Amino acid sequence: MTGTLYGLGIGPGDPDLITLKALKLLQAAPVLAYPALEDGDSLARAIIAPHLTTPKIEIAIRIPMTVERAPAQTVYDAAAEEIGKHLDQGQDVAVLCEGDPFFYGSFMYLFGRIAEHFPVEVVPGVSSLTACATALQSPLSARNDILTVLPAPLPSDILAARLRDTDSAAIMKVGRHFERVRDLISELGLTDNARYIERATMAAQKILPLADVPADAAPYFSMILIHKRGQAWK
Structure with a gap:
């Protein structure tokens, strides 16, 4: 049995705007992945920080803020590979996405790399x-x-x-x-x-x-x- 990848829409910024479903999956997943600045913090993680009740394995996906697509694509390739290793071991992985995962959300780039190989569930969120x-x-x-x-x-x-x-x-x-x-x-x-x-x-x-x-x-x-x-x- 492999783990399931959960793409969680966590809302636009107010921690209280996360859905009950996303909150339950967030707290249950042993592995947490989220986008982060190349050399700084993660807004997505900061949004859900009040809801973290237990330690988790964390994967910071550090996206370069460049106009060119190639650097970011390399980062998503590496993140998909790292996430895949946890899924292979039967561990569920929750990926955070500000707003809604499929409304200009960065999660779609992981979805495109992983959905053909592992179970994926996307939880919609309050969009910006x-x-x-x-x-x-x-x-x-x-x-x-x-x-x-x-x-x-x-x-x-x-x-x-x-x-x-x-x-x-x-x-x-x-x-x-x-x-x-x-x-x-x-x-x-x-x-x-x-x-x-x-x-x-x-x-x-x-x-x-x-x-x-x-x-x-x-x-x-x-x-x-x-x-x-x-x-x-x-």
Whole structure:
């Protein structure tokens, strides 16, 4: 009998937003794996730290923060091999994923390497998208609205075209692209309908008018929500 790989969505940052199912599997698994900065701490582990009740074998998957895909692919290859050894020995492995594992989640890269060889169960989590909408008290869409999720690193012409063709939009991964995205939103006449939030549900959560965000201060964990009616219920 081999172990089972559990991909646990642990929510956007507030430790209380983990699901009961993910919590039970987290506490039962003898092996814990999680993404971490190449030379620093792991946000995912910090989120679940209050829920750790027993010692575990821990695997820190140190992802290089580079634009090139190759370095990260090598890291995922090595992590999949290390996790596979534990699964071969009959040990269950819980892999942490901030937000939801299949919504821009890093877990999918391990899933693609392991699912053909071992049992895998994925537990959905509260995504950053829904967490931001709730914190902003801004429903994402209603009735027949089209909601578009846009990564901020996309070229400006693509972002503009998508924003023109949708009713509601969430712009993710804003970070260093903030000033360019803010200018684009202004050019499209959508500033009054745009809402900015960073680090949703975390202790450092911040909500600001778009115009008041310093040009170089938006972190990676920031999002801009836009609804062309101002609010979805209108």
